[in-house]
Each structure stands twice: as C-alpha cells, then as structure tokens.
Amino acid sequence: MSNAAKKRLLQDFQKIRLNPPDGVNASPKKGDLMKWKAVIFGPKDTPYEDGIFMLEMIFNDQYPIKPPQVRFTSRMFHPNVYADGTLCLDILQGAWSPSYDVEAVLTSVQSLLDDPNPSSPANAEAARLFQENRVEYNKRVHITVEESWKNATMNESSGEDKEEEDGDSKSQPSTSRPRRLHR
Template sequence: MEHFYLSTNAYSGSISCSTLRLQALFHRYPLSMLVDAGSQPLLREDFTEKSPQAFEMSTPARKRLMRDFKRLQQDPPAGISGAPQDNNIMLWNAVIFGPDDTPWDGGTFKLTLQFTEDYPNKPPTVRFVSRMFHPNIYADGSICLDILQNQWSPIYDVAAILTSIQSLLCDPNPNSPANSEAARMFSENKREYNRRVREIVEQSWTAD
C-alpha cells in the first residue's frame, strides 16, 4: 500500500481556481520532500542515498522527471504536491487540495502519475486514487482533460499537469462527460451536485 505523508501544518493560505500559484502550501516540509519509507516518512533530501536507481540519468525521460521534481521542490504551486515513489521515478504519488470557496474546499485528493520513456513527448497516465464525483473523471479515476490527450505538449511539466487538474475540479466541462450522472447534475441541479461533492470531500479526510 502506498502512503502519502503530510506535515501537521500542511494546509495554509487561500486557494482559488483563479489564483493557483500562491505562497508555498506547506509550512515546513512539502509533500514533495517526503516519500514512503516503510512505517516512517523519509526526507526527500535523503532519497538518493536510499534508492539511487530511481534517479539514474540514463534516459531523457528520467532526466526530465528529475528536473520536474526539482522545480516542484523549489517553487511548489499552492494546493498541489507530488513526488516519485521509492525506487521508481517513473511512478509518482501526488496530492491536490480542493480550492477554497468552492464545493471542493478542504478536500485532500490523491493521485498517481505513470510515466513512460516517451515523456515528455507523450503525457503520463494520471488517475485519482481518491473516490471522486466529477463530470470529467471516470469511475476508475482516470481524467478527461485535453492536455492529457490531444492537446498535450512537451512544455507541460508535472506542476502544470497537477494545477490543470486542480482547476478542472471547479471548472468542469459537462459537454465532454466521463461521468454522465455528475455532468447532468452539474447542469440541471447544482445544489444536489454540490452536496455530492461535499460528501466526496468528507470521505477524502478518512480514506486510506
């Protein structure tokens, strides 16, 4: 089972769909500096000593992912964080916090990103691990988002992917539904849609 570690002071600052790159999210250590190390979190600064094979610079994709990771450490966008899994820089864990002043406010949503050696020429496979109710998210957690499909460009990095998904939470496209029930409810009964989203938010607090 994969683990996601958060600082006890993890959530600070205001996040909105229109202002996604604010001050750093975490007070001391961002999630991107932590990695599953069995029963205890391990500071990412020690990661190369514990699992050097994950940071081998043998391919363009791995080199690019290392640059993406360094950017996330140095300038983490508000409300998102991500890091490679131990021993595998091609598979990442990520967390997105629901934007403030939206039905998603306060939610903590986990994702995985699976990269191939074709990255950044091809996008990763991104899925929510957390249960979701959203017009553009399938039952298996995969995401209907143009930049992960036909609008992908090599200029997008991990931070851009995660901030785009965060924006999608509160700005869905019901005309391209992955969840027809959520899309119909979003268009026809916003009050009930928001109630269902709040249920998902509350479930995210206790999900393993």
C-alpha cells in the same frame, strides 16, 4: 527508462521541491521515478474546497513527448472523472505539449475541479447534476470531500505515504495543506 525521461522527471521533481505550487504536491514513489504519488487540495470557493485528493501519475519512456497517465486514487464525483479515477482532460490527450511538466498537469487538474466541462462528460450523472441540480451536485461532492479527509488520515496513520526509516521522507507528497490558491 530513457535518459531524456529520467532527466526531465528529475527536473520536474526538483522544481516542485524548490518552489512548491499552491494547492498541489507530488513526488516519485520510492525506487521508481516513473510512478508518482500526488495530492491536490480542493480549490477555495468551490464545492471541492478543503478536499485532499490523492492521484497517481505514471510516466513512460516517451515523457515529455507523451503525457503521463493520471488518475485519482481518491474517490471523486466530477463530470470529467471516470469511475476508475481516470480524467477526461485535454492536455492529457490531444492537447499535450512537451512543454508541460508535472506542475502544469497538476494545476490543470486542480483547475478542472473549479471549472468542469459537462459537455464532454466522463461521469454522465455528475454532468447532469452539475447542469440541472447544483444543490444535489454540491451535496455529492461534499461526500467525496469528507471521504478524502478520512482516506488521507488513514494513509498517514498506516504509513502509506511515509518512507521506511532509511528512506527520504521528503520524497513523498505531504497531505499537509500547502499555501492556498489566490485568485
């Protein structure tokens, strides 16, 4: 791993630990600064409200010159999320800037939940329902929200998000809901 990438990732992690952003959390996986686990809480007053959505972020030696790879590990029904959890989000592609950090990426993903772009769909069915049948779209989203609760509970009870006894449990993202987004 390059020193520049390592330095920047440590800065990003320190920033999130010292001043956690509303509704998101992230931390490196144990023993690998280039792979992070993250959680996004569904934004208030959206169909995703109260969802607990897990993601993985994979960085390369070119970070922050190149964006991380980001994908939901929780099942997601959204116009801009592919079946494998990969996102169709401009800042993760051509609109990336080295000034973006982990917090900016996660808050952008969270904003995407509130403001889908159906004209650039990764999931054609979700985009169609979002535009043509919002009631059915909201029902499908609600199913993923309920699944997210079960998955978050299973991850916590299995110890998947916890460090070994000799590890630092603060280095894993908490699925306890942080402060709410205020609009």
